[in-house]
Amino acid sequence: MNLKISGHHLELTPALREFVITKLDRVLRHFDQVMDGNVVLSVDTHSREKEKRNKAEINLHLKGKDIFIESCDADMYAAIDLMVDKLDRQVIRHKDKIQGHAHESVKYREEVHQTEAPSP
Template sequence: MNLKISGHHLEVTPALREYVITKLDRVLRHFDQVIDGNVVLSVDNHREKDKRQKVEISLHLKGKDIFIESANGDLYAAIDVMIDKLDRQVVRHKDRVQGHQHEAIKHQATTPPVEVPPQ
């Protein structure tokens, strides 16, 4: 999987990068058909007293693109919430992809027609 981690008004430290990668491993355990991902870590400080850390991820899966964003006062908490949301959506996508395998008509069991005797 190709993963790009970038920061907006924020320097991405090796600790942050490692934290995001270890959390994304949880998602990859469920579904291994992830093509690439883009993670943006940003700090929005419009007001001095209320700094909001925001995490956005766009994940390109086989057959679907998923976009999740999460905001919190703590960047690590925002990453945790984002990973939880992403995990639920990836598992739901996996169930949809793998759950629609129907048995072919020619392999279904057929019951012989019942003949009713004339009266």
């Protein structure tokens, strides 16, 4: 998987980069058809509220679908955790849809044989 991690108004430390990579490994355990991803970590400061809001967002390209997730928290590590939890649920939902058992192949369907009575 090609993964691009960038920071907006934030210095991207090796610890943050490693934290994101280890958390995203959990997603790859569930679904291995991930093509690439783009993670943006940003800090927004509101002049009225005088507080920082950390935001983590990811745009993940899967085979057949693109998933965009964003999460905000006062702590950057908590925002990354929330983002990965949401992403994990979405990836599992997508995997269940494409591997749904409602459309089994003809080869594995049970055949129903009807016997006809011989005509006299």
